[in-house]
C-alpha cells in the first residue's frame with residue numbers, strides 16, 4: 001500500500017488530536033453548560049451571571065449592574081466569537097481543513113463512497129471523481145456500516161456532555177436508565193449526522209457553516225493570511241494530469257487564475273502535484289501573504305473545456 005503523503009499524515013494526526021481534545025472538553029470542565037444547574041463551566045471554573053447578587057451588592061445601581069452584565073455575559077461571548085475571524089485573518093480556513101471534527105467526518109464518508117461506489121457522492125458521478133477509486137467494495141461496505149452505527153451514537157453521547165454532566169451520562173449508560181435529555185441528544189445528533197454526512201457533506205462547509213464563513217471572509221481580505229499559491233512562473237511544467245482537482249474534496253480547480261475562497265488549505269493538491277512532478281517540484285504551496293509572482297499563466301487545456 002502506498003504511504004500517505006506528508007501533509008496528509010500531518011493533517012490526519014491534527015484532526016484526530018483536535019477531535020479527542022474537543023470531546024474531552026466537557027469531561028475536564030474546559031467548556032460545558034449544565035442545563036440542570038444552569039452553570040457554565042469554563043476552564044475548570046463555574047461562570048455564573050449572578051444578576052441577583054450584582055443587584056443586591058450594588059444596591060440596585062444601574063451603572064454597576066450594566067458593567068457586571070457587560071463583563072460576565074457579553075465580553076466572554078465577544079471573545080469566543082472573535083476566535084474564528086482571528087483565525088481567518090492569519091490562517092484562512094485552516095481550521096476547517098486541519099482541525100474540524102465535522103470536516104473529518106465528511107472526509108471519512110467520502111472515503112467510503114469512493115471505495116464502495118467509485119465516486120464521491122452516493123447518487124451521482126462528477127468530473128472531479130478520482131479514477132479507479134473503487135476498491136474492495138464489499139469489505140468497505142461492512143466497515144462503513146459499522147461506522148454508521150457506532151460513530152453517530154458515540155458522537156451524540158460525547159456532545160450531550162456539553163449540556164448534561166458527564167458523570168450523570170455515565171451513570172445513565174451504566175444502569176441502562178437513559179433519561180429524556182440523553183435520548184433526545186442521541187436521536188437528534190444521529191439524524192443530523194446522517195443527513196449531513198450522506199447527503200450534504202462539504203456543501204455544508206461551503207455555504208452553511210458560520211465558523212467556516214467567518215474564516216473565509218476574514219481570510220479572503222487579509223493581506224497576510226495563509227493561502228494556497230500556484231507557481232505561475234513554472235506553470236509550463238504542468239502535465240495537465242488533473243490530480244490536483246481530483247483530490248480536492250471542496251470541488252475546487254486550484255489551477256484557475258482566481259483564488260477560490262472555499263479553499264480550506266488542506267494541502268491535498270500540494271501533495272498530489274508533488275507526486276506527479278517529483279517531491280519539492282510541485283506547483284502548489286501553502287504560504288502566508290499575497291501572491292507576488294505576478295505572472296499570469298495560460299489556463300491548461302482541461303480548464304478551457
Ligand code: SF4
Pocket residue numbers: 228244247248249250251252253254262263264265266267268269270
Ligand atoms: S484547492 Fe487544494 S488546498 Fe484548497 S481545498 Fe482543494 S485540495 Fe485543499
Ligand code: SF4
Pocket residue numbers: 237238239240241242243244245255272273276277283
Ligand atoms: S497536479 Fe500539478 S501537474 Fe497535475 S494538473 Fe495539477 S498542477 Fe498540473
